Amino acid sequence: MKSFTTTIILVLPLLASCSSNDPIPVATREHWMQRAIDALSELTSTPCPFEAFGAAIVNHTDVTNSEHGELICLGVNSIMKLGNPTLHGETAAINNCSGILTSDPYNLSGAEALRAFRDLSIYTTAEACPMCATAIRWAGFKDYTYGTSGKTLKSQGWPQLSLSSSELFEHTSSLPTETRIVPDVLADETDPLFRWQYDSSGKCPAGCRRARVMDTENGEHGRTCIPGDPSEEESLAGEVAEDVAKGTAKGMAGLWSVLFGLFKVAAPVGDEL
Numbered sequence: 001m002k003s004f005t006t007t008i009i010l011v012l013p014l015l016a017s018c019s020s021n022d023p024i025p026v027a028t029r030e031h032w033m034q035r036a037i038d039a040l041s042e043l044t045s046t047p048c049p050f051e052a053f054g055a056a057i058v059n060h061t062d063v064t065n066s067e068h069g070e071l072i073c074l075g076v077n078s079i080m081k082l083g084n085p086t087l088h089g090e091t092a093a094i095n096n097c098s099g100i101l102t103s104d105p106y107n108l109s110g111a112e113a114l115r116a117f118r119d120l121s122i123y124t125t126a127e128a129c130p131m132c133a134t135a136i137r138w139a140g141f142k143d144y145t146y147g148t149s150g151k152t153l154k155s156q157g158w159p160q161l162s163l164s165s166s167e168l169f170e171h172t173s174s175l176p177t178e179t180r181i182v183p184d185v186l187a188d189e190t191d192p193l194f195r196w197q198y199d200s201s202g203k204c205p206a207g208c209r210r211a212r213v214m215d216t217e218n219g220e221h222g223r224t225c226i227p228g229d230p231s232e233e234e235s236l237a238g239e240v241a242e243d244v245a246k247g248t249a250k251g252m253a254g255l256w257s258v259l260f261g262l263f264k265v266a267a268p269v270g271d272e273l
Contacts, residue, residue, distance in 0.1 A: 022182060024060060024121075024143070028068045032056050032123045033147055033186040036089075037193070039074040040125070047207035048225040051077035052193035053089035055124040057097050060142075072120060073097040090124050090132035094139060117141060118177055125190045126153060127183070133165035140177035147190030149183065156191075157198025196225050204230065 022029070039054040041047045055075045062070035075093025079085055087095075097120075100106065101113040108116060117139040126148040128136055136144050144165070154160045166181055196202035204210055204225035211226045 022180070024182075028060070029123075029145055029182060029185045031068045032058050032071075032121075033125070033145060034189070035071065036074070036123045036125050037147075037186070037189060039076055040193070041207075043074060043076045047227055048196075048205045049076070050197055050224075051079065051089075052190075052205075053077040053124065053126055055089040055093035055122060057093050057120050057122050057141075059120055061119065069121075073100050086131065088129065088132050089126075090122060090128055091135055093122065093124075094135060114139075121145065123185075125193060126150075128165045130161050130163045130165075130168050133168045136165075137169060137172045137175055137177075137179055140175070141179050143180035143182055145182040145185050147185055147187050148194055149187070152187070152191055153194055156194050156202075158194060 033056075035058075036054045036056040039056060040049050040052055043054070053076065057072045057074075058069050059072055060069040064070065073093055073096040075089050075091070075096050077089045078087040078092050094117075097117070098113055101108045101116055102110065106113075106116075118141070120141055121143045122136060122139075122141050123145045124132075124147070127146045127150040128144065129150075133144075146165070150160055150164050169179065169181065192203065193205060196204055200210075200223040207227060208225040209228040209230045209232050210223050211228070213222055213224050
C-alpha cells in the first residue's frame with residue numbers, strides 16, 4: 001500500500017460543502033458504502049446487528065490495488081460490546097485508523113497520522129449524529145458519505161438529536177479544512193438495516209428471522225431479529241396465537257375477579273362466597 005506523504009502544505013480556510021459536483025464516480029461511492037455495510041456482519045459476527053452503524057475510511061488517491069482506492073480501516077457501533085457510549089460507527093473507525101496509521105506498514109507519528117486524515121474519506125451507513133459529525137470535521141476528512149438520513153432514522157423510531165450533520169457543518173467554517181457531504185448513497189440498501197428494530201412488522205435483514213424474546217424490564221414478550229432461516233418464522237404463528245390466548249384468558253380472569261369482588265360487596269352480611 002502506498003504510504004502517505006508527510007509534506008506540510010498550506011490549507012486555506014474553506015467551508016464544508018455539499019456540492020453536487022462530486023469528483024468521485026458514483027460506482028466508487030457505492031463500492032465503499034457497500035464495504036461499510038459488509039463491515040457490520042464481519043465485525044459483529046451477526047447478519048442482523050441491532051445498531052447497524054458501520055463505517056469505512058478509505059484513501060481514494062491510492063489506486064495501486066483497485067480503481068476505487070485503498071481501504072484503510074473499518075468500524076462498527078461498539079457501544080453495547082465495550083460499554084463506551086462514544087463508540088458509534090464513525091468514531092470506532094477513526095479510533096481504528098489511528099492505530100493502523102501509527103503501525104506497520106505506515107508507521108506515522110501522531111502528528112503525521114492527524115495530517116493523513118485530511119487525505120482520507122469516510123463512509124457510514126447512516127447520517128452522523130452531532131458527536132460523530134463533529135469528529136469528522138475535527139479530523140478534516142476530504143469527504144463524508146452516508147446512506148440513511150437522520151430524518152429516516154427518526155421516522156423509523158430511532159432516538160435522534162435534532163441537529164443534522166449538514167447543519168452542524170455550517171458552524172465549522174473556522175476550521176482549516178473542507179469536508180464534502182455526499183448523502184443518500186445506497187440508501188435503498190441501508191434503510192432496511194434500521195427498519196426492524198423499533199417496528200415488529202419490519203422485515204429482518206437477509207439471513208435473519210423474527211424471534212420472540214423476553215423484555216427483562218417489564219416481563220413481556222417482544223419480537224427481534226436473530227440469525228436464521230426466514231421460513232422458520234412460520235413457527236412463530238403458534239407462539240403469537242398462544243400469546244393472544246394468554247392475553248384473553250388473563251383479561252377474562254381479571255374481569256371475573258372484579259365481578260366477584262363486587263358481588264361480595266353486594267351480598268348480605270354474614271354470607272360467605
